[in-house]
Amino acid sequence: MPMVIVLLFFFITKNVLLKPIETNKDALTYLTQLGYNQNQCNSTSKLPCSLSTSSGIREYQKAFGLKETGQLDKSTKELLNKPRCGNSDTPHASKLSKLASMNSKWKKKHLKWVLRSRSSHISEEQTIQIIHEAFEAWTKHTPLSIERVCTNCEADVVFDFADGDHHDGAPFDGPGRTLAHAFFPEDGRVHFDASEKWTEKFDGHDTNLFLIAVHEIGHALGLDHNRHDKNSIMYPYYQFMDKHRILPDTDRQSIIDIYGSRETRKSLDPYSKMIAVLRNKATHKVLDSNSNKDVYTLDHNGSNYQKWVFIQQDDGTYILKNAATSFVLDSNNEHMYTHVLNGGHFQKWRFHRQNDGSYVMKNLATSRVLDSNGAGNAYPLDSNGGDYQKWFIEAI
Ligand SMILES: [Zn+2]
Ligand SMILES: [Zn+2]
Secondary structure (H helix, E strand, O other): OHHHHHHHHHHHHHHHHOOOOOOOHHHHHHHHOOOOOOOOOOOOOOOHHHHHHHHHHHHHHHHHOOOOOOOOOOHHHHOOOOOOOOOOOOOOOOHHHHHHHHOOOOOOEEEEEOOOOOOOOOOHHHHHHHHHHHHHHHHHOOEEEEEEEOOOOOOEEEEEHHHOOOOOOOOOOOOOOOEEEEEEEOEEEEEEEEEEEOOOOOOOEEEEEEHHHHHHHHHHOOOOOOEEEEEEEOOOOOOOHHHOEEEHHHHHHHHHHHOOOOOHHHHHOOOOOOOEEEEEEEOEEEEEEOOOOEEEEOOOOOOOOHEEEEOOOOOOEEEEOOOOOEEEEEEEOOOOOOOOOOOOOHHHHEEEOOOOOOOOEEEEEOOOEEEEOOOOOHHHEEEOOHHHOOOEEEOO
């Protein structure tokens, strides 16, 4: 008996806010939201609505391998009421959007992300860790790198937990059914329904944040739903998956198709002909110089004095030539400066990639690394693992 009460309580709290899909009208509204039946049942259509409801249901049944009855039968109703992503299944169905889909990727390689709010069920620290891991599940296969910035900082990808109507035209529906949604590049908004019972645990209960975050970040990076492969993390319905199955092969290939693979980047080494800005991880200032051969950091202003041409050497090091002055980055034990190219070891830099996608730049002659501070000074120092010694390479 107590078990029955517990179950009943669970059922009531879980569904108290959400009206299940029961009627053809409910189904039509919901299927239209999900991208089915798009041009069938509007004011200009000559088809009666009942007919288009049937064709919408049939389209949905076909997509998910259900018996194509065109009726709101038991199995169709069951699937419609299951928890899933709120993104449309055919977001790029129209001609115009198809074009958008082809260009649906981030042009920059370094993406900043921020967590603006969280669920009451998972701590902020854990949420940050989960989102970081979910992001890396994708980016580690590509040349993309990610960086979390402060809560109020500007970012490319913005994560929020929101309740009900949160002013983006796609209100959440309370516990159950719609769990989250995300916008395609280069929008970057990722929203989780705050009224879900989110969990960090992989015990098959409640809604696992990591799995949904991987899915939504997939959208934020440009991937559509994959309705035909239940093994894909981009399958629209929530399904429990072991963490070690992330990222499934099919999704790995999809993200590589858009951004290329990390291996390709290494072997082709685009740095050999690259012009880039070097942005410090701690200060966000970029490496700058002037015609007096001074080297320092400054806020990014787009001038050629802040652009560096990467010239790859046979030993794997690089010479960095300033795009405005044509002097190259040089140093001794104490100072950074630029100088005419002389081919010496003091002008050669080895780039050590860090887990966050940034680089530590070590001088070949002194073994000191390029360091900086908040006052805008740039200088060589022994490596200490600090963020002031980490530089993001932003190709132009
Ligand atoms: Zn989705
Ligand atoms: Zn939203």
